[in-house]
Amino acid sequence: MKVFKLNLPLYLVLILVCGAFAGGKYILSNGKSEVTSPQMANSCPSAMDQIRLKDYELTHPLILTDISTQSDALKSIQNKITEYVNQAKANQKADDISVYFRRLDNGSWFAINPNATYNPASMIKIAYLITYMKMAELNPGVLNSKIFFAKHFSQGNNQNIKDFQLKEGVNYTVKDLLTAMIAHSDNDATLLLSQNMNTTIYDNIFKDLNIPIPNPVAEYFISVNDYCKFYRVLYSSTYTRPEYSEYALKLLTLSTFKDGLKKGLDENVVIAHKFGERIIGNKAQLHEFGIVFYNKEPYLIGVMTTGNSLPLLSEIVGEISRIAYQDYKTLLNS
Numbered sequence: 573m574k575v576f577k578l579n580l581p582l583y584l585v586l587i588l589v590c591g592a593f594a595g596g597k598y599i600l601s602n603g604k605s606e607v608t609s610p611q612m613a614n615s616c617p618s619a620m621d622q623i624r625l626k627d628y629e630l631t632h633p634l635i636l637t638d639i640s641t642q643s644d645a646l647k648s649i650q651n652k653i654t655e656y657v658n659q660a661k662a663n664q665k666a667d668d669i670s671v672y673f674r675r676l677d678n679g680s681w682f683a684i685n686p687n688a689t690y691n692p693a694s695m696i697k698i699a700y701l702i703t704y705m706k707m708a709e710l711n712p713g714v715l716n717s718k719i720f721f722a723k724h725f726s727q728g729n730n731q732n733i734k735d736f737q738l739k740e741g742v743n744y745t746v747k748d749l750l751t752a753m754i755a756h757s758d759n760d761a762t763l764l765l766s767q768n769m770n771t772t773i774y775d776n777i778f779k780d781l782n783i784p785i786p787n788p789v790a791e792y793f794i795s796v797n798d799y800c801k802f803y804r805v806l807y808s809s810t811y812t813r814p815e816y817s818e819y820a821l822k823l824l825t826l827s828t829f830k831d832g833l834k835k836g837l838d839e840n841v842v843i844a845h846k847f848g849e850r851i852i853g854n855k856a857q858l859h860e861f862g863i864v865f866y867n868k869e870p871y872l873i874g875v876m877t878t879g880n881s882l883p884l885l886s887e888i889v890g891e892i893s894r895i896a897y898q899d900y901k902t903l904l905n906s
Contacts, residue, residue, distance in 0.1 A: 623782055623801075635780065635810045636801060643680035649673065649899040650682040653892055657684060660888050666879035667855075669888065672796035673896060674872045676807055676863065689793035690876045693848030694757045695859055696786070698802045700765055701754055701823065703774045704746060705816035715750075718743040725763045736828075738764075754846065755826035781805065796874050803844075803863055803872050821863070831886045832860040833873065836893025841866055849882060858885035864897065871900060 620639055624632040642650075650673070657669045670688045674681035707714050723740045736756035738744065744752075744764075752761035778785040781801045786792040805811035806820050824844035832847050845862025861874035875892050877885045 623780075625780060633810075636804055636808075637679070639679060639681075642682040643675075645680055646673065646675070646682050646903075648903065649896055650684065652895050652899060654684055656891060656895060660891075665881075665884045666877050666888055668878045669892075670796045670874075670876045671892060672800050672861075672872070672874040674800065674804070676804075676870045676872055683797055686797045687795055688876075689795050690857055690859060690878065691791060691848075691850055692794050692799060692859060692876075693850040693857060694759075694762075695799065695846050695848035695861065696792070697753050697757065697762055698824075698846050699774065699777055700762060700769060701750060701820050702777055702802065702806070702812065703769050704750060704765065705812045705820050706773045706777070707770050708816055709813055715747050716745055718745050719749065719764055719768055720744075721760070721764055725760055750823060751826065754823045755828055757827075757829070757847065777811075780811070796876055799861060799876075800872060800874055803861055803874075807863055807870070807872070824862070829860070832858070832889040833862045833864075833875070833893040835886075835890030836895070836897050837864065838897075841897075851882065854880060856880060856882045856885060858882055858889060860889055866897070866900065867904065869904060871896075 620637060622634060622638075623636040624634050626632060653671055653673075657671065660666050660669065668685070668688055668690075670686060670690070671684040672681070672686065673683070704714065720743050721738050721740060724738070736752060736758050738752060738758060738760045744761075746765070746768075749761040749765050752758040753765060775785050777783075781798075783794065783798045783801060784792075806817045809817035811817075812820070821844045824846060825842055827845050827847070829845070829847045833843060833845055837843060842865040843862045844865070845860060847858070847860040849859075850857045855878065857876075857878050859874070859876040861872070863870055863872050873893060873896055875889045877888055879885050879888075
């Protein structure tokens with residue numbers, strides 16, 4: 573008799589096992605999407621959360637699925653990063669640090685200090701990027717449409733890390749402006765795009781992903797557990813069509829920022845990433861999220877930090893990236 577073995581990701585095993593024994597109940601409903609947590613039988617190892625769209629009468633398209641329990645398989649990486657985080661805080665290199673890590677091939681994950689919230693600064697630009705991808709689904713010509721840039725915005729100069737500047741009096745295509753916003757984190761391009769984007773689509777992204785909607789007149793804060801959703805839906809292409817998710821991720825691989833996650837990686841490793849930095853008074857924030865495309869088994873990593881010094885926070889982001897990368901390689905080879 574032949575025995576067939578199926579190598580299924582953990583999250584699929586849980587879906588099959590738990591779905592056979594239990595129904596689901598709504599635990600959160602907000603706008604167009606909902607989070608459900610199935611009632612698990614005793615044989616199920618952990619609960620599972622789902623985010624689904626509610627745009628339609630009879631179908632609820634699945635956007636994200638989460639295993640509620642953090643993965644024991646990643647404990648070695650988690651413990652080493654936790655030890656480093658505690659040491660960095662004890663040495664007063666940072667006031668607060670949060671970390672998110674997820675294997676994208678099987679859904680296993682962990683988070684350190686996941687409920688702390690931070691001002692995302694320029695990392696919020698990924699929401700603008702997704703907005704234009706959704707606009708392009710409705711009107712593909714929007715990416716080639718042109719927007720006139722008259723002069724620099726006063727807000728556009730509030731950047732401590734800058735390697736690019738738009739030229740005044742030039743018509744730029746939306747593609748050009750998206751590249752400037754993502755690859756160079758240019759604030760002028762961002763402000764120009766924000767003035768011309770569909771704000772309803774923008775707000776709906778946050779509603780659909782069950783992330784608090786930014787208030788334009790108030791400071792915005794977000795956790796690593798919420799921010800990771802932007803990258804997860806792009807990688808899985810569950811929110812935008814594959815060609816637009818691919819386009820967005822390729823733009824993110826063009827980021828010129830090298831003083832964070834990239835410092836911990838080998839030179840030839842591709843990473844789709846976006847950073848954010850902010851200084852208010854004597855307090856600094858530096859954050860970065862990215863998908864590391866290593867050996868056809870990519871992972872998502874995010875680090876959000878607050879402290880007194882951007883260089884010290886940059887060192888922390890780079891070192892956490894190095895620990896995760898080296899231990900991930902060891903895990904795959906074990």
